[in-house]
Amino acid sequence: MAVKLPIYMDNHATTPVDPRVLEAMMPYFTGKFGNAASRNHYFGWTAEEAVENARQQVASLINATAKEIIFTSGATESDNLMIKGIAEMFREKGNHIITQSIEHKAVLDTCKNLEKHGFEVTYLPVQRDGRISLDDLKAAIKPKTILITIMYANNEIGVINPIAEIGKMAKEHGIFFAVDGVQAVGKIPVDVQKDNIDLLAVSAHKIYGPKGVGALYVRRRNPRVQLSAIIDGGGHERGMRSGTLNVPGIVGLGKACEIAQKEMPEESVRLRGLRDRLKAGLESKLDEVYVNGSMEHRLPNNLNMSFAYVEGESLLMGINDVAVSSGSACTSATLEPSYVLKALGVGEDLAHTSIRFGLGRFNTQEEVDYVIDKMVQVVTKLRELSPLYEMAKEGIDISKMKWQTA
Amino acid sequence: MAYSDKVVDHYNNPRNVGSLPKNDPNVGTGLVGAPECGDVMKLQMKINPETQVIEEAKFKTFGCGSAIASSSLATEWVKGKTVDEALAIKNTDIVRELSLPPVKIHCSVLAEDAIKAAIGDWKKKHGVEAPAAAETASH
Numbered sequence: 001m002a003v004k005l006p007i008y009m010d011n012h013a014t015t016p017v018d019p020r021v022l023e024a025m026m027p028y029f030t031g032k033f034g035n036a037a038s039r040n041h042y043f044g045w046t047a048e049e050a051v052e053n054a055r056q057q058v059a060s061l062i063n064a065t066a067k068e069i070i071f072t073s074g075a076t077e078s079d080n081l082m083i084k085g086i087a088e089m090f091r092e093k094g095n096h097i098i099t100q101s102i103e104h105k106a107v108l109d110t111c112k113n114l115e116k117h118g119f120e121v122t123y124l125p126v127q128r129d130g131r132i133s134l135d136d137l138k139a140a141i142k143p144k145t146i147l148i149t150i151m152y153a154n155n156e157i158g159v160i161n162p163i164a165e166i167g168k169m170a171k172e173h174g175i176f177f178a179v180d181g182v183q184a185v186g187k188i189p190v191d192v193q194k195d196n197i198d199l200l201a202v203s204a205h206k207i208y209g210p211k212g213v214g215a216l217y218v219r220r221r222n223p224r225v226q227l228s229a230i231i232d233g234g235g236h237e238r239g240m241r242s243g244t245l246n247v248p249g250i251v252g253l254g255k256a257c258e259i260a261q262k263e264m265p266e267e268s269v270r271l272r273g274l275r276d277r278l279k280a281g282l283e284s285k286l287d288e289v290y291v292n293g294s295m296e297h298r299l300p301n302n303l304n305m306s307f308a309y310v311e312g313e314s315l316l317m318g319i320n321d322v323a324v325s326s327g328s329a330c331t332s333a334t335l336e337p338s339y340v341l342k343a344l345g346v347g348e349d350l351a352h353t354s355i356r357f358g359l360g361r362f363n364t365q366e367e368v369d370y371v372i373d374k375m376v377q378v379v380t381k382l383r384e385l386s387p388l389y390e391m392a393k394e395g396i397d398i399s400k401m402k403w404q405t406a
Numbered sequence: 407m408a409y410s411d412k413v414v415d416h417y418n419n420p421r422n423v424g425s426l427p428k429n430d431p432n433v434g435t436g437l438v439g440a441p442e443c444g445d446v447m448k449l450q451m452k453i454n455p456e457t458q459v460i461e462e463a464k465f466k467t468f469g470c471g472s473a474i475a476s477s478s479l480a481t482e483w484v485k486g487k488t489v490d491e492a493l494a495i496k497n498t499d500i501v502r503e504l505s506l507p508p509v510k511i512h513c514s515v516l517a518e519d520a521i522k523a524a525i526g527d528w529k530k531k532h533g534v535e536a537p538a539a540a541e542t543a544s545h
Binding site for chain 2: 309310311313314317318328337347348349352384385386387388389390398403
């Protein structure tokens with residue numbers, strides 16, 4: 001069977017809207033366009049009902065209650081709100097925050113911003129497998145620590161942190177635990193009760209919902225978490241997030257959560273199978289390929305691999321009918337290779353050769369097989385072109401050579 | 407990022423890929439860049455000691471498409487030129503020919519460095535003092 005090109009395999013960046021999600025959203029653009037805050041007419045009630053239904057759908061996916069879900073413009077806002085909201089509310093209690101070096105920029109830059117306003121932030125290193133060490137975390141806790149914020153699963157390497165253990169430790173110390181759940185929610189079981197999560201950021205467009213909408217779980221019991229708002233206005237969302245609700249978007253997020261919850265057991269097995277097929281195919285046909293991060297603690301749909309001696313951007317150029325992403329400097333705005341891979345201890349030379357594959361609901365086995373063939377073909381061609389590959393084959397240790405660096 | 411047609415052409419059909427025997431007295435080898443910077447270029451030229459004409463040029467490059475194109479173009483340009491003519495090639499000529507965007511200018515700089523380094527190596531073999539080639543590539 002011929003595959004349809006181009007192939008999309010960058011599902012950590014974003015996902016297409018599931019047709020069932022779009023169908024659920026459609027009526028709320030036109031006929032059911034009301035403002036959910038209009039309390040005294042039919043249009044408002046209809047919108048409010050839809051929002052409350054979506055709140056329940058989101059809550060159910062993460063084992064929360066509907067009242068604990070507030071809607072935002074996306075996970076970047078949710079990350080900002082959970083961190084800045086706690087920091088401002090509890091700054092009398094303490095000014096120390098613990099996070100890790102491979103968080104998403106929405107968390108890292110929020111923490112850096114707080115450092116300019118009198119907060120002290122500890123950025124925990126990660127181990128070679130991409131997870132934090134619980135001993136490091138324990139050692140970093142101080143009397144002034146008010147918040148631990150650690151992502152559930154990393155967006156580049158898909159590595160899953162020991163969230164339940166961190167949650168337990170946070171609870172024992174009376175510290176709030178905020179989690180960027182963007183890559184994990186909807187992909188693997190996330191349970192805010194079992195994991196002792198106090199705040200959890202969720203995005204719709206990573207789980208086949210629309211862009212521009214997200215949610216924040218804010219625990220209401222044991223303990224009741226209070227937040228300072230970062231957007232002032234009409235007092236929507238229990239005063240924590242003002243602004244007219246994006247009703248069609250929220251309906252879409254709700255539907256996306258409902259589908260994810262129902263289909264996750266089957267979908268995660270299928271995607272893991274495809275991912276393992278991709279990995280096995282590449283490893284059997286190419287030498288010197290390396291997986292970045294733990295395979296054991298990893299999202300079922302992620303594969304991040306370095307293809308030694310082949311620079312990532314040139315690799316992407318060769319597989320231009322396949323959409324994936326690279327940790328190479330040339331593909332980033334900063335001209336620095338991936339800070340995530342660097343933090344893992346992956347050498348910069350190998351970081352430049354990394355490719356992230358993000359499998360998704362709509363990928364097929366035929367597509368995986370096509371990607372394997374294409375990757376093998378392009379890597380082989382580029383290695384023929386690579387002076388580093390030639391030197392390695394001659395037995396020269398590239399890491400010991402003296403290079404002219406800027 | 408969209409690549410220019412010429413970059414795509416050199417990437418798809420790189421000219422003069424390969425290696426020359428680096429111990430041949432008439433072969434000059436330039437190896438510039440660094441793996442941790444994401445670019446390494448190896449440029450080799452076989453130079454006639456009598457005429458000082460570059461008779462053959464080969465390259466291998468680890469780097470983005472623009473780096474591959476810059477070095478591929480460099481081999482095309484130096485072939486048939488004298489050493490002095492080749493030394494006159496400027497990175498800005500490469501930028502113009504390949505329509506490189508500002509973030510890719512370092513690729514052209516590296517190609518110019520590679521030409522100078524290869525000729526420098528050849529001159530050293532022939533007891534001619536190497537020109538003060540650019541010691542560092544800017545990234």
